[in-house]
Amino acid sequence: MYKPAIKTELAEKIRQSVKDGMIGQIEFTEELVRKPSTRGQEHTAQDFIFKELAARGYAMDRWAIDVASIEKHPGFSPVTVPYDNAINVVGSHRPREEKGRSLILNGHVDVVPTGPVDMWDRPPFEPYIKDDWLYGRGSGDMKAGLAANIFALDALKRLGYQPAATVHVQSVTEEECTGNGALSALVRGYSADAVIIPEPEDEGLVRASVGVIWFRVHVKGHPVHVATAGSGENAIEAAIFLIGKLKDYEKARNALKVNHPHFADYEKPINVNVGKIEGGDWASSVPAWCSFDVRTALYPGEDARQAAQQIEDFINEAATGHSFLVSNPPDVEFNGFMAEGFELEAGSDAEKTLTLAHTTATASELTTFGSMAYLDARVFVLYDNTPCLVYGPISKSIHGYNEAVSIESIERITTAIALYIAMWCGLESI
């Protein structure tokens, strides 16, 4: 039976080395937050990561996601934007002698949009520290985690050590919209005995996670001057009708939670979110078009393509109950995530190792929970049969205004990752 262990004295040295690196690590994280890596604009942040990993001596690889190479993969999500600047970066360490178990340290560099900047206390891409919090879009989700991966290795290096197994440090794109970045890295051949993704999980371990589907509903009709508007000819009102119907869909989906033990205790594990809407051109014209974007979720084990078909059927069926839509049927477009959920099998060696590393780093138990957000971990678990540990720092206001990450938590997480590397990969002197 596998029993992870390192000597107490080494653990203490690692903890101290992480602490010694914290000033540089926070500066690095701030620099990363300064790169506004929203979708389609991830490349400047990736250039920074590339330069930093190369300077540390890792063997470097980078590529733009190639849709042709992944579009037949069951984990592929449809994409409606060009991938010219959707650059993945990997820095690889190979030991002199491959003694331990190999590891992927993964993180995503893309961040979600800021929303109206005037709602932020300070500009979202100008990081600042207040009390224990580092603020900025992407600070928690998940640039602190990306930095933690790199600085955990740095902490070992300061002690004269490097992993005694292959370690790939991956910085991927497209985690917030398709998951095609992590998928592209898998298809490129990257694989290991375990994966860590330091998403902002409040120092817990994700036991299971939902999948996510995005879709856009387009309503189009024949507008008229507002003076001659009959009832029910308004595309915005027709869209609102469909949005109302989605409440029934959401209710039905959440009723199924009883079959999914990791989600049964949540009030609403399946959030059907209308995240964006756009319609009409002119106050005095009856609007002829309206589109809205929806995010919904899948329980682990549910088939994404089947679920997509059900969504399309639901919208089409709902449309038959509306005088305008019945003669102007809406169009359902799948324009992002078509990604399944996963479950991390309990009792793996990888999890045992993290449990020990976490307890050593934090003097507290490792809790596990079901995550209601999409995670790239599904790529490793579903399509490479590899344990993937999603475990990262305490954060607040993820996807909201004034996003922030706890600096003390960053230190604890970085220590846990460094300990994990020492236990899982083993160490060799540099």
Place this chain on the structure above:
Amino acid sequence: MYKPAIKTELAEKIRQSVKDGMIGQIEFTEELVRKPSTRGQEHTAQDFIFKELAARGYAMDRWAIDVASIEKHPGFSPVTVPYDNAINVVGSHRPREEKGRSLILNGHVDVVPTGPVDMWDRPPFEPYIKDDWLYGRGSGDMKAGLAANIFALDALKRLGYQPAATVHVQSVTEEECTGNGALSALVRGYSADAVIIPEPEDEGLVRASVGVIWFRVHVKGHPVHVATAGSGENAIEAAIFLIGKLKDYEKARNALKVNHPHFADYEKPINVNVGKIEGGDWASSVPAWCSFDVRTALYPGEDARQAAQQIEDFINEAATGHSFLVSNPPDVEFNGFMAEGFELEAGSDAEKTLTLAHTTATASELTTFGSMAYLDARVFVLYDNTPCLVYGPISKSIHGYNEAVSIESIERITTAIALYIAMWCGLESI
């Protein structure tokens, strides 16, 4: 008692002269449709009008609307766009001897947005003729009318006549959004004994017309990751709640129609139209903001500023019934029309003259009706105590796709306007 009249023989000559000019008039109208004079882009169409009026020998005037000169006027509507290219053009005719009654021939050059171009059978600014219809955005509303004003005068000129009174040919902007174009012309000093506006009124005369108010409701809140969304924190859903409440407002407004004889017979004289909506940035973020644009209407005699206050009060009151809005009160912005309705007093000399001109031109009675759309006529009627005759050609799909105007109707209307000029202004030989 005033009795408009001209000799039958002259009337027949005028009818024939209009017919003789029709090929050129339709070409002129098509050229005008080719200028995509949506809001903020009216200037190229106005350059064309300026050149054409100048070539005919009118005394020319043009100016950009100056907000400072009109913003204290009771007929002013708030404006949120620059007016650099909101150019008004006036060509003035002055007779050798001022014998008849003076006249303003007014029309607006601005057109409403096209909406999605792929919903049109052909590109909206590439006019074409099919059967009796001239198609294109603005063909009916109201470039055919603008051209009719100019070609009615041309028809008289071909017979060797010009009006025996001052005539101002006005081409104004901002009719579809504020009415500030016509107001600016009034404030500049233009005035006459009567006004004709050949809006597409199906050869009828507008007896009364609603006023219009535009407003935009802004909802803003604090977004979160969709995974942690509670209920009622979604700005789009909060906006939808307010849109639903507007149905009550609309019902209450329409119940008042019994007090307004020109509107009592319409099912819904006050159309409260949600014409535009925008909200959220990302399917997987709970939307933090949503704005929607509304057009509502006023019965003649209602005070616009009082009505605006009532709208603001209504929205604020509605917000108290919603868990999200009560702590994130919506903002109501008045961003366009704040324009009152009007009634054309029956029995004026101007109307008698049009009745005769119309009957002579069309061999049919002139019907009058209440208009449920905003009209610039309110500027002349309310603020210059001048009879304004809104009377123009048969059209279809105004503000919609495949807008079109009847060519035969253009000829009838142009004949009626030419006859009107002959009767109202009198004629002198050139």
